[in-house]
Structures are given as structure tokens and as C-alpha cells.
Amino acid sequence: MVSRVVIIGAGFGGLSAAKALARGPFDVTLIDRYNYHLFQPLLYQVATAALSPSDIASPIRAEFHRRPNVDVMLGNVSGIDSGRNEVIAEGERIPFDYLIVATGAQQSYFGHDDWAPYAPGLKGIDDAVSLRRRILLAFERAEIEPDPDERRRLLNFAVVGGGATGVELVGAIAELARHALASEFHNIDPRSARIVLVEAGPRILSQFDDELSQSAQRALERLGAEVRVGTEVTGCDDLGISMGRERIESRTVIWAAGVEASPAGTWLGADTDRAGRIKVGPDLSLPGKPHIFAIGDTAACVDAEGRRLPGVAPVAKQQGAYVASLISARAQGQSVPPFRYKDYGMLATIGRGYAVADLEGVKLSGFPAWLVWCFAHIYFLIGYRNRLIVMLNWAWSFVTFQRGARLITGIVGAQMTDLKEMPRAPSAQDPT
Numbered sequence: 339m340v341s342r343v344v345i346i347g348a349g350f351g352g353l354s355a356a357k358a359l360a361r362g363p364f365d366v367t368l369i370d371r372y373n374y375h376l377f378q379p380l381l382y383q384v385a386t387a388a389l390s391p392s393d394i395a396s397p398i399r400a401e402f403h404r405r406p407n408v409d410v411m412l413g414n415v416s417g418i419d420s421g422r423n424e425v426i427a428e429g430e431r432i433p434f435d436y437l438i439v440a441t442g443a444q445q446s447y448f449g450h451d452d453w454a455p456y457a458p459g460l461k462g463i464d465d466a467v468s469l470r471r472r473i474l475l476a477f478e479r480a481e482i483e484p485d486p487d488e489r490r491r492l493l494n495f496a497v498v499g500g501g502a503t504g505v506e507l508v509g510a511i512a513e514l515a516r517h518a519l520a521s522e523f524h525n526i527d528p529r530s531a532r533i534v535l536v537e538a539g540p541r542i543l544s545q546f547d548d549e550l551s552q553s554a555q556r557a558l559e560r561l562g563a564e565v566r567v568g569t570e571v572t573g574c575d576d577l578g579i580s581m582g583r584e585r586i587e588s589r590t591v592i593w594a595a596g597v598e599a600s601p602a603g604t605w606l607g608a609d610t611d612r613a614g615r616i617k618v619g620p621d622l623s624l625p626g627k628p629h630i631f632a633i634g635d636t637a638a639c640v641d642a643e644g645r646r647l648p649g650v651a652p653v654a655k656q657q658g659a660y661v662a663s664l665i666s667a668r669a670q671g672q673s674v675p676p677f678r679y680k681d682y683g684m685l686a687t688i689g690r691g692y693a694v695a696d697l698e699g700v701k702l703s704g705f706p707a708w709l710v711w712c713f714a715h716i717y718f719l720i721g722y723r724n725r726l727i728v729m730l731n732w733a734w735s736f737v738t739f740q741r742g743a744r745l746i747t748g749i750v751g752a753q754m755t756d757l758k759e760m761p762r763a764p765s766a767q768d769p770t
């Protein structure tokens with residue numbers, strides 16, 4: 339009998355597993371709550387109007403239309419009945435012989451979930467489009483705002499978290515303000531926008547060595563951004579953020595400070611780490627459940643030296659391919675050695691033309707690193723259309739400093755009703 343493999347999540351891990359299993363004698367069901375695979379590393383470019391959502395997302399069905407043994411199901415998984423080997427989604431029970439859980443991660447506010455409405459994060463397309471609207475609306479509203487305090491608040495942008503996402507966002511917002519929007523307003527000077535990156539640790543990009551981290555900080559400062567390291571955010575509200583006694587008044591606060599695993603650990607009643615990641619064995623299966631695997635951001639996996647593997651796309655992809663090979667090997671009565679992660683290095687970009695890279699010990703910064711960053715991202719994007727469009731967009735932006743996706747969606751009629759999304763502070767000019 340053909341084994342039924344159910345994969346939950348068509349992100350980097352799930353998609354890589356499904357592609358490998360599609361070539362074998364398996365009935366595969368790939369379930370995702372969206373109908374597209376998302377290239378998260380470029381989400382910040384959608385949030386800052388450099389790319390459109392469809393440039394970094396590709397339909398999951400299109401990947402498997404020539405693979406009759408792979409069923410794609412659009413559905414939100416709400417549980418797993420591991421006693422009966424069934425996944426529960428949209429009121430259906432989907433039986434499996436093997437299960438691969440690849441449901442990724444979600445934003446974490448470290449116990450301060452009440453900050454979420456004031457400091458939205460960036461995990462999906464909806465977040466990116468909503469952030470794009472918030473950022474662009476802040477400039478529009480500043481243009482017509484009579485109260486100087488409120489105008490200043492609108493032109494202050496605070497990003498919390500100095501990892502790659504926070505650094506990339508700050509660089510892109512700084513470029514948007516200093517170049518693309520610079521000469522288009524009559525009452526404000528977008529170049530006067532204050533863009534602050536707040537990081538609790540002693541330096542930004544802590545996964546890189548000190549030299550590259552300092553180089554990234556200097557590059558951000560050259561773009562006119564402020565970098566505040568060793569500064570912990572202690573409060574978030576609709577008027578800005580608090581850092582102990584200090585305040586940054588801002589209408590646009592973005593959270594890039596932390597993630598936690600999807601709730602898959604709870605569905606399985608599995609042993610998890612503090613961030614909710616499922617603890618897996620050397621073959622990525624759950625202890626006592628050799629037919630259930632967790633991979634990518636939702637799994638806590640340590641390497642041979644006992645170090646926890648990072649939550650990055652290459653880990654998820656390699657784990658997906660590994661579990662597929664293990665299932666194939668088992669079908670033939672064979673075994674495979676434990677999972678080993680091959681780390682090719684790290685990259686982070688800071689605006690147009692500057693990046694830092696640590697590639698298997700070869701350290702680069704500046705334009706050469708940026709070229710590597712561009713080629714790596716184009717190469718790993720799914721679909722020839724997306725690769726071509728992203729490449730053309732980048733070339734256009736590089737030459738013109740423009741951003742082609744500056745759409746504020748959701749405005750109704752002549753009134754900027756969306757502006758009401760951002761609660762206004764009472765001002766001296768308000769009649770009340």
C-alpha cells in the first residue's frame with residue numbers, strides 16, 4: 339500500500355519536503371492556510387513599497403500541477419489527533435502514515451501581547467501591506483497636520499529589534515524618506531524624518547561578528563538613521579515607545595524583536611522549549627513518535643555540538659529535504675544518518691548598495707556583499723516570473739532611487755478614512 343504523507347505548512351520546510359516526496363511512491367497532502375508560498379526574506383521590501391506582494395509569493399498549486407500524487411489543500415489546521423493519526427483542518431480529518439509539521443513561527447512580544455496593536459510585526463503579506471499603508475500614510479498625514487507635535491510624531495519611525503529584519507526595515511525606511519519621497523511634498527520635508535532602531539542587546543546583527551555588526555551600524559547611520567543599542571523597550575502605546583524614563587514619540591512603531599513557534603507543540607502535546615518549539619530527535623522525529631516530524635521554525639533542533647539551529651530558511655529547506663529522504667529510505671527498508679545542517683553563511687542588507695556577509699568564514703561588507711545578497715535572493719525566489727520582476731524592479735530602483743509599489747490601499751472616496759486607523763493625539767488646534 340502507498341504511504342500517505344501529510345505536510346502541514348507550505349513554507350520553506352514544507353515545500354522542500356513536498357517537492358522531494360512528489361518524486362516518490364507516496365500520496366502526499368500539502369495543507370496551508372494560504373494558497374501561496376511566501377518568500378519572507380523580502381517581506382520588508384513590500385512593507386517599504388519596493389516590491390509588490392505578488393513578486394514574493396507564488397501559488398502552491400502551480401508548483402504541483404504536474405504531480406498527481408500531491409494534493410494541495412487550502413485550510414487552517416486546528417489540531418492533530420496523534421492517537422488516530424489524523425490532522426484536523428476545516429472540520430475534516432485527514433489520515434496519515436507520516437506527518438511533517440512545518441508551520442513556522444509567529445510574532446512574540448515576550449509576554450506583552452497588549453503592545454501588538456501599537457507595534458505590529460512583519461510575518462506575512464497582510465502585515466507587509468498594512469505596514470506599507472501605515473508608513474506611507476504617516477507622511478501623507480504629516481503633510482496636512484497643523485499641530486507641530488503631532489507632525490513630529492508622524493515623522494518619527496521606531497523599529498524595535500536589531501536583527502536582520504529590523505536593520506533591513508530601518509535602512510529601507512531611511513531610503514524611502516531621503517530619496518523616493520524627498521521632493522514630493524510641499525509642507526513637510528520627508529528627509530527630516532527621524533528613524534530609530536532600538537536594540538536591547540549590546541549590538542545590532544548579533545549573529546554576525548563584531549566588525550560586521552559595527553559596519554552595519556555605521557552604514558545605517560550614514561543613511562541618517564539612529565541606532566540605540568543596549569536599550570530595552572519597556573512600554574508601547576499609540577503615541578510611541580518608552581525605554582525606562584525615556585520616550586520616543588512616534589505614530590509608526592514596528593516590532594522586529596522576536597518570534598515564537600506556531601502552536602503545533604500544543605496540538606501534539608509535545609515537549610517544547612521556551613519559545614514553543616517542538617523538541618525533536620537527531621532524525622527530526624518526535625520522541626516516541628517515529629512517524630511524526632517537526633521541521634523549520636517550529637522545531638527545536640540541536641546540532642552535533644549541542645548548538646540550537648537558527649530559525650532561517652536554509653535550515654527549514656534542508657530539514658524538509660532530509661525528512662523526505664528519510665521517509666523514502668524507510669519505504670525501502672533502509673535507514674539514513676542523523677540530520678546535519680550545512681551552513682553556507684549569513685547575509686543582511688542595509689539599504690541600496692550595502693550589505694554584510696559572512697560566507698563560511700569569508701567576511702564581506704559594502705557593495706560586493708550587496709551583489710552577493712541580490713544574487714542569492716534572486717536565486718532562491720520561487721518562479722522565473724518573480725525572479726525576473728524582482729531583478730528588473732531592483733535595477734530600476736538602483737538607477738532612479740524610486741519605489742514602484744507606493745500604493746496606499748483602503749482609501750474610500752475623497753476622505754482619507756484610513757487615517758482614522760491611527761488614533762490622533764489631542765492637539766491645541768482640536769476644537770474639543
Ligand SMILES: Cc1cc2nc3c(=O)[nH]c(=O)nc-3n(C[C@H](O)[C@H](O)[C@H](O)COP(=O)(O)OP(=O)(O)OC[C@H]3O[C@@H](n4cnc5c(N)ncnc54)[C@H](O)[C@@H]3O)c2cc1C
Nearest residue numbers: 347349350351371378379415441442634635649650651654
Ligand atoms: C520578515 C522576515 C525576514 C526574514 N529574513 C530571512 C533571511 O533573510 N534569511 C533567512 O534565511 N531567513 C529569513 N527569515 C526566516 C525564514 O523566513 C524562516 O526561517 C523560514 O520561513 C522558516 O521556514 P518554515 O518552513 O519553518 O516556516 P514558514 O516558511 O514560515 O512556513 C510556515 C507555513 O505554515 C503555514 N501555516 C502555519 N500555521 C498553519 C495552520 N494552522 N494551518 C495551515 N497552515 C499553517 C503558513 O501559512 C506558512 O506557509 C525571515 C523571516 C521573516 C518573518
